[in-house]
Amino acid sequence: MPVSLPTRLASLVAASLLASLPALAQQPAQRLGLIPLPREVSTPAGTYSLPQKISIYAPGKDAQNVAGLLKEMLAPLGKTVTVTNSAAGAQIKLLTASTVPSAEGYRLVVDKAGVQLTAASGPGLFYASQTLLQLLPPRPSASSSLPYVRIADEPSFQWRGLHLDVSRHFFSVDFVKKYIDFLASYKLNTFHWHLTDDQGWRIEIKKYPKLTQISSVRKETLIGAQQTFKKPSDFKYDGQPYGGFYTQDQIRDVVAYAKRRYVTIVPEIEMPGHSVSVLAAYPELACKPSTYTPWTMWGVNEDIVCPTEPTFRFFEDVLTEVAALFPGKYVHIGGDEAPKTRWKESAAVQEIMKREGFTDVEQVQGWFNRRIEKFLATKGKKLIGWDEILEGGIDASATVMSWRGEKAGIEAAKHGNDVVMSPAGYLYIDAGQNPVPHSPNEPLHISGYLPLDKIYNYNPLPAELTPAQQKHILGPQANLWTEYVETPNKVEYMLFPRLLAVSEVAWTPAARKSYPEFVPRMSQHFARLDAKKVNYRVPEPLGLDSVNMVKQGGKAVFTLRSLVPGAQIRYTLDGLMPDETTTLYTKPLSVPTGQQLLVRAVTIAPNGRKSPPAEFIVK
Ligand code: ACM
Numbered sequence: 151m152p153v154s155l156p157t158r159l160a161s162l163v164a165a166s167l168l169a170s171l172p173a174l175a176q177q178p179a180q181r182l183g184l185i186p187l188p189r190e191v192s193t194p195a196g197t198y199s200l201p202q203k204i205s206i207y208a209p210g211k212d213a214q215n216v217a218g219l220l221k222e223m224l225a226p227l228g229k230t231v232t233v234t235n236s237a238a239g240a241q242i243k244l245l246t247a248s249t250v251p252s253a254e255g256y257r258l259v260v261d262k263a264g265v266q267l268t269a270a271s272g273p274g275l276f277y278a279s280q281t282l283l284q285l286l287p288p289r290p291s292a293s294s295s296l297p298y299v300r301i302a303d304e305p306s307f308q309w310r311g312l313h314l315d316v317s318r319h320f321f322s323v324d325f326v327k328k329y330i331d332f333l334a335s336y337k338l339n340t341f342h343w344h345l346t347d348d349q350g351w352r353i354e355i356k357k358y359p360k361l362t363q364i365s366s367v368r369k370e371t372l373i374g375a376q377q378t379f380k381k382p383s384d385f386k387y388d389g390q391p392y393g394g395f396y397t398q399d400q401i402r403d404v405v406a407y408a409k410r411r412y413v414t415i416v417p418e419i420e421m422p423g424h425s426v427s428v429l430a431a432y433p434e435l436a437c438k439p440s441t442y443t444p445w446t447m448w449g450v451n452e453d454i455v456c457p458t459e460p461t462f463r464f465f466e467d468v469l470t471e472v473a474a475l476f477p478g479k480y481v482h483i484g485g486d487e488a489p490k491t492r493w494k495e496s497a498a499v500q501e502i503m504k505r506e507g508f509t510d511v512e513q514v515q516g517w518f519n520r521r522i523e524k525f526l527a528t529k530g531k532k533l534i535g536w537d538e539i540l541e542g543g544i545d546a547s548a549t550v551m552s553w554r555g556e557k558a559g560i561e562a563a564k565h566g567n568d569v570v571m572s573p574a575g576y577l578y579i580d581a582g583q584n585p586v587p588h589s590p591n592e593p594l595h596i597s598g599y600l601p602l603d604k605i606y607n608y609n610p611l612p613a614e615l616t617p618a619q620q621k622h623i624l625g626p627q628a629n630l631w632t633e634y635v636e637t638p639n640k641v642e643y644m645l646f647p648r649l650l651a652v653s654e655v656a657w658t659p660a661a662r663k664s665y666p667e668f669v670p671r672m673s674q675h676f677a678r679l680d681a682k683k684v685n686y687r688v689p690e691p692l693g694l695d696s697v698n699m700v701k702q703g704g705k706a707v708f709t710l711r712s713l714v715p716g717a718q719i720r721y722t723l724d725g726l727m728p729d730e731t732t733t734l735y736t737k738p739l740s741v742p743t744g745q746q747l748l749v750r751a752v753t754i755a756p757n758g759r760k761s762p763p764a765e766f767i768v769k
Contacts, residue, residue, distance in 0.1 A: 178299075180667060183674030184284050185650050186337055186657035187667075188303035196298040198260050200241060200286070205232045207240035212272035215410060216244055220279050226681070228290030241265060242282075244275050254339070254412075255304030258282060260296045273412040277303070277337050288681040307610065309570050310656035311340035311416075311627025312649070314641070317347035317427075318448070319632040320394030321641070327407050328638070332645065332684075334411040336653035341408060342416045342482060342627060345396075348426045348445035352395045353417070357467045360431035367393030368427075368444040375634065376448050377597055387446055401475050414478040416534065421465055422518060423488030426453045428464075435461045437496035448633045452491040457518045458498050466525050473529035480549065481526055486536035488515060516542020523548055534570070537562070551627070553578075560612050563622040570627050576600070576608040577628040577655075579648050580635060583687055584762055591727075591762040593643065594634045605651040606668055609660045628652040639685045646679060646686030647672055669713065676714045680757050688761035689713045691735075691751045695766055705740045706768045712753045721751040728752045728763060741768045 178193035204224065208217035214233065220242070221231035234240055242265040249268075250257060256269040256278035267278035281303070285296050312333050314321065321329070330341055345353045351365035370387040379385055396404070408415050429435060429442035436442065437456035445451055455461045472481060490511045493499040502514055519542060523533040527547075534549040537558030544550075549568040552559025559569040571577075581598030584591065610626040628649070635641055650672050654663055679686045692698075693710040700707045710719050719735035720728045725748045741749055747768045753761040 177667075180671060182285060182297065182299070183671045184281060185668075185671055185675060186653045187662060187671070188281065188301045189659070189662070190300075190302040192300045194261070194298045194300070196262065197295040198262065198264060198298065200229070200265070200294040200296055202228060203230050203232075204242060205234045205240045207235070207237045207243040208233050209235065209244075210246055212246060212275055213244035215272060216267075216275040216279050217242075219276065219410065220282075223279070223283055226290070227286060227288075227294070229294070243267070244279075245269075246271060246275070250274060252304035254308075255302075256281075258299065258301040258303075260285070260299045262298075265296065273339070274304075276334070276412050277305075280335055280337060283335075284678070288678040305337065305657045306659050307623075307625025307656050309340050309625030309627065310338040310653075311342055311570060311572070311625065312338050312652065313342035313344055313572075313627060313629040315344040315347070315630065315632040315635075316352050316394075317344060317350045317632075319636050320350065320352060320392075321632075321638060323396065323400050323404060325638045325641070326404055329641070330404070330408050330411060330413050332649060334413055336649055337657050338653065339413055340416060340625075340627065341413050342418060342629070344418045344420075344631075346418070346420045346427070346484075347424045348451045349448075350393060350395075350444055351427045351431075353401060353419075353472070354395055354397045355468050355471050356398070357471065358432070358464070361428070362395045364431040365427040365444060366395040367391055368446050370446050372447045375594055375596075382447070385447060398471070398475060405476060409477070414480075415476055416478055416480045416482050417472055417476050418482035418484055419465070419468060419472060420484030420486075421455065421522070422457060422461070422515065423454045423486060424451070424484055425455045426451045428455060429453055432464065435464055437492040437498065450487040450489060452489045454488050454492060456492065456496055456498060457502065457514055462521065462525075465522060469522070469526060469531075470529065473526070473531050479530075479532050480534045481531045482534045482551070483519065483522055483526075483539075484536060485515070485519060485539040486553070488538065490515075512542045514542065515539075516544060518542075519544055519548070540567075549624070553629070556612055559623070560615060563612075563615055563619045566622065568622050568624050570624050571610040572627040572629055573608075574598075574629075576605060577626060577652070578631070579605075579628050579644055579652075580631040580633070583644075583648070586765060589762065593640060595644070596631065596634055600648070602648060602651050602672075603665050605648055606654065606663065606665050608655050610655065611660065626652070626655050642685040643687050646684055647675065647689070650675060673713050673715055676755065677716075680755075688717075688753050688755045688759050690761040690764040691719045691753050692764075694739075694749060694751050694764040699766075699768075701743070702740075704743055706743055708739045708741070708749070708766075710735055710739060710751055710764075714753055714755045716756040718754045719751055720754060721749065723747050723749055725750070729760065730754060743768055 179191040206217045208214045217233040245268045247268050250270045254273040256274035258278045259266045269275040351361045355361050370389050371392050373386045373388050426442050427444040430444050435455045493511050519539050526533050537550050537552045546566040550562040551570045551572050553572050555573050559571050563569050580596045581600035582595045611620050691710045691712050694708050712719050720732045722728045722732050728750050749766050750763040752763050
């Protein structure tokens with residue numbers, strides 16, 4: 151049978167991935183294993199040994215801040231740090247210089263004089279410090295020898311975002327801080343905090359205490375994947391009340407924590423949709439008087455707030471408190487998935503339409519958004535919303551987060567709106583990571599498959615935009631919705647290693663990105679993640695597939711490879727799940743054909759954690 155072109159291309163790509171690693175490993179930027187890949191790297195011959203006791207020269211406020219963080223971050227590596235005002239004798243020098251052109255860019259030099267980090271200001275110094283950490287061994291070691299290196303680096307995009315939904319499942323302040331550390335260590339700078347939704351309101355608002363008393367608690371939660379049930383009467387619930395919220399003091403604490411790491415928080419307050427938890431506490435904001443409860447299942451709820459004066463008063467009060475808590479320029483107002491069922495039935499909405507001359511109820515949401523945008527402007531804030539905000543008409547001053555693909559983002563950029571690209575097919579990291587659809591070996595997740603390479607190869611700048619229009623693309627953002635992400639461990643499982651791919655989408659110019667080069671660099675990070683006790687998804691072995699199968703005299707031969715350095719590969723041919731007791735892979739695996747054998751292979755990482763199996767039926 152002729153080999154189809156896509157198969158042929160796939161096999162060439164796979165073959166080059168396997169074959170080209172040693173050559174790539176010679177390149178300085180590759181060998182250093184830095185993520186995101188810096189712009190310019192050179193490695194003169196030589197190494198500098200960083201002693202156990204380090205002094206850091208940090209003149210000025212930004213340098214002092216970053217030196218303080220470096221002191222904390224170097225402590226787990228066994229280093230004791232003194233921050234000094236004297237350059238003489240300092241092993242690490244943090245310098246601010248206007249000669250570094252980009253506000254977030256930096257230079258890092260390691261030579262016989264030690265380590266010098268130079269940047270225009272705090273963010274650049276911080277990113278330089280993150281690069282420095284990646285040059286050091288992940289764990290305490292007797293000799294911390296740094297390669298001589300000269301790096302000049304700056305980000306491609308000003309918005310490098312990661313989102314977390316804390317409504318569907320709630321995450322503690324401590325974990326949110328850890329999440330912010332994840333962003334910052336891979337040079338992301340925007341944390342989109344999805345604070346409110348149908349299933350729970352999670353931010354204390356002093357003027358509306360019932361938001362935390364009532365809206366923050368749902369009676370119970372759906373068990374299992376909603377899409378697997380035919381109708382709501384088949385749904386089963388856990389019977390456990392579920393709640394949680396952040397006090398304003400906690401929010402201020404998290405904001406300060408993020409600010410210190412040069413991460414801006416974008417708070418999201420959903421309106422007018424995804425708001426039934428608000429109606430549970432304040433049913434007078436509904437179009438239809440009724441009793442409402444925070445939702446216990448997932449999806450799009452028709453019970454949304456009515457766009458009447460009490461609702462404006464409510465959101466203006468809420469946004470007044472939100473604007474005072476979050477120093478960033480943006481406030482996200484949601485705006486997605488707001489069915490107009492209730493609005494169409496409402497006499498109040500009919501009246502608004504008549505008064506404003508609207509012929510389509512979608513225009514009412516546009517009018518609602520424009521009013522909210524004007525209000526936010528009085529607080530010095532800019533409105534950002536999901537791409538549905540385009541539908542009712544918005545001003546060019548609003549920023550659009552394109553999630554239903556890129557189309558809305560492209561349209562918005564053409565209209566002169568700023569855009570954050572967050573297309574679900576490329577950047578929704580609540581989707582699965584297993585090539586086998588609905589694999590029973592993967593923890594429960596929302597439908598969809600989003601592998602590393604698909605994320606990695608995403609380019610936030612659509613080719614069809616002119617350079618002037620492309621300037622409106624602020625950058626990319628990955629989103630983590632948590633309907634099926636119940637615990638911090640599972641957040642980490644969904645996030646890693648995919649966050650490393652997101653990092654390069656946001657930081658590294660498209661022209662410098664290469665997936666085959668990224669993979670071996672990524673591999674060097676598993677030990678770093680282990681040192682930080684991150685519950686990353688251990689990747690399954692590569693090579694157990696039709697593309698890499700070689701037929702030899704009645705056998706199918708597979709050369710397997712693990713992405714995790716120092717890992718074992720173990721396999722079975724009897725359909726059972728491989729584990730520590732099954733056969734160790736030591737040489738190409740030769741499987742008899744003609745018997746329909748199910749071959750399964752797992753990676754067992756040095757920390758003992760096991761990957762889901764790679765699976766292939768040899769016919
Ligand atoms: C969204 O995913 N509903 C913005």
